[in-house]
Amino acid sequence: MKILLVTGESLPYAKSGGLGDFIYSYGKALAKEGEDCSVIMPFYGVMRRKFPQLLENVFDQYDFKMSWRDINVTVFQEERDGVKFYFVCHDVFERDNLYGYGDDNYRFALFMMAVHTFITRHNDYEIVHCNDWQTAVLPLLLNYNSKSIKTVLTIHNPAYQGWGGRNDLSDFFNLSLGYYDSGFVRMGDCFNYLKTGIMSADKINTVSRTHARELLNDHSGFGGMGAIIDWCRHYDFSGIVNGLDIDVWDPKTDKQLAMNYTYENYVEGKKANKRALLEKLGLDPDFQGPLFSAITRLSAQKGVERIMDIFPHLEEKNARLIVIGTGEMEEQFLYKSLPFKNVYFVKRYDEELAHLLYAASDFFLMPSYFEPCGTSQLISMRYGTLPIVSDVGGLNDTVRDVSLGEGANGFTFYNTDYFGCVNAYYRACDLYWAKKMQPLIDVGMHGDYSWAKSAKEYLALYRSIDWK
Numbered sequence: 001m002k003i004l005l006v007t008g009e010s011l012p013y014a015k016s017g018g019l020g021d022f023i024y025s026y027g028k029a030l031a032k033e034g035e036d037c038s039v040i041m042p043f044y045g046v047m048r049r050k051f052p053q054l055l056e057n058v059f060d061q062y063d064f065k066m067s068w069r070d071i072n073v074t075v076f077q078e079e080r081d082g083v084k085f086y087f088v089c090h091d092v093f094e095r096d097n098l099y100g101y102g103d104d105n106y107r108f109a110l111f112m113m114a115v116h117t118f119i120t121r122h123n124d125y126e127i128v129h130c131n132d133w134q135t136a137v138l139p140l141l142l143n144y145n146s147k148s149i150k151t152v153l154t155i156h157n158p159a160y161q162g163w164g165g166r167n168d169l170s171d172f173f174n175l176s177l178g179y180y181d182s183g184f185v186r187m188g189d190c191f192n193y194l195k196t197g198i199m200s201a202d203k204i205n206t207v208s209r210t211h212a213r214e215l216l217n218d219h220s221g222f223g224g225m226g227a228i229i230d231w232c233r234h235y236d237f238s239g240i241v242n243g244l245d246i247d248v249w250d251p252k253t254d255k256q257l258a259m260n261y262t263y264e265n266y267v268e269g270k271k272a273n274k275r276a277l278l279e280k281l282g283l284d285p286d287f288q289g290p291l292f293s294a295i296t297r298l299s300a301q302k303g304v305e306r307i308m309d310i311f312p313h314l315e316e317k318n319a320r321l322i323v324i325g326t327g328e329m330e331e332q333f334l335y336k337s338l339p340f341k342n343v344y345f346v347k348r349y350d351e352e353l354a355h356l357l358y359a360a361s362d363f364f365l366m367p368s369y370f371e372p373c374g375t376s377q378l379i380s381m382r383y384g385t386l387p388i389v390s391d392v393g394g395l396n397d398t399v400r401d402v403s404l405g406e407g408a409n410g411f412t413f414y415n416t417d418y419f420g421c422v423n424a425y426y427r428a429c430d431l432y433w434a435k436k437m438q439p440l441i442d443v444g445m446h447g448d449y450s451w452a453k454s455a456k457e458y459l460a461l462y463r464s465i466d467w468k
């Protein structure tokens with residue numbers, strides 16, 4: 001099958017969260033299955049410095065219209081791990097960050113229009129697989145394609161929807177305002193990019209079974225998006241849990257670690273990494289207590305308040321917490337952490353340090369309010385670090401509480417529950433000091449997090465679409 005993954009980000013080029021992991025590792029898994037897989041994404045300013053070789057391979061250059069505007073883009077290409085990557089280059093992407101700008105609607109409308117033209121010029125894709133709101137109007141645009149192309153939209157995070165004005169339809173996408181006036185693409189008084197994809201893609205999915213159920217059952221959350229899916233697309237909607245890139249995230253080969261390790265020598269391995277990390281951060285390298293960590297976007301979704309609830313309890317158990325994160329709550333997090341000497345906060349995006357912290361930690365905190373899938377809990381388990389998670393979405397599908405006995409690999413608690421989270425913290429400390437973590441680490445480190453099974457589920461989803 002000839003498949004095009006359309007995305008706002010992908011490792012190793014540009015990543016802000018789990019979507020970047022998803023595209024790169026799923027693309028590789030499709031190539032391994034013998035499928036013809038391509039990825040198309042914007043060429044961001046940060047990539048110019050980090051991947052200058054991309055500029056040498058111009059694949060295409062073309063013009064298209066966004067109502068009165070004449071837009072010209074260049075598309076670069078590079079093949080990596082059996083996947084063809086295409087990069088759409090235009091001034092609007094020449095910035096330091098991927099998203100978060102006032103004109104994001106325009107930037108990603110331009111990206112979608114560029115991809116639409118790209119697909120028409122190279123009209124042999126059978127599946128166009130879109131991801132999140134930044135690509136979600138594409139299935140509607142492809143309705144106008146001369147060749148019938150099957151479309152899939154994966155919702156990685158329903159909280160980000162792309163809210164635009166009615167006029168975006170004609171001004172950015174050359175589409176009739178009738179789509180808005182009829183209610184097809186409208187949510188409240190906005191043109192909603194994500195809803196557009198939900199209404200127009202052949203199949204829609206989210207990234208875990210539990211989150212799919214949560215969306216269908218929650219008609220008021222996410223601005224009513226669950227209700228739209230339930231009422232309009234219930235039978236075309238499913239949940240497929242993400243795999244993990246087990247080549248990138250492998251404590252046996254990870255080059256960022258001070259010492260590589262497997263299950264056979266995880267005690268020494270984790271000890272060496274803990275020491276190296278503490279030394280690197282200027283902390284006491286002889287610290288013997290439980291090390292908790294979080295590597296996360298500091299947004300309300302991620303349960304940042306629950307992490308802050310732990311601060312006053314660290315000293316009592318001689319525990320330490322190290323957090324790497326950025327986001328809208330970073331100042332609040334920094335301010336609250338100042339009085340606590342057992343909290344160390346790294347306020348930046350740091351991929352290298354993240355690898356070392358996963359290996360060095362004993363416990364990983366992920367008290368999300370909602371979590372479509374989550375990648376960090378899978379990485380933690382693979383590195384012999386026990387996850388402490390709220391009982392939602394993909395966390396529910398992948399983490400089993402210690403109280404459940406056989407097969408347990410971490411700690412779970414009910415979401416938004418202060419006592420549950422603090423209680424899970426104390427349960428974790430007790431297990432640490434009683435030296436009883438090994439059976440859970442065993443389950444975690446031996447879990448199958450590979451993409452093989454999920455990639456087959458996606459291929460089955462593609463095949464289930466009727467030819468129009």
Ligand code: ADP
Nearest residue numbers: 017018296324325348349350351354374375376
């Ligand atoms: P989300 O996609 O909602 O942000 P996930 O758990 O699916 O959450 O994925 C987060 C990914 O981003 C993980 O690989 C995590 O290690 C990484 N990450 C998040 N914040 C940082 C940071 N500040 N520095 C390095 N890596 C980070």
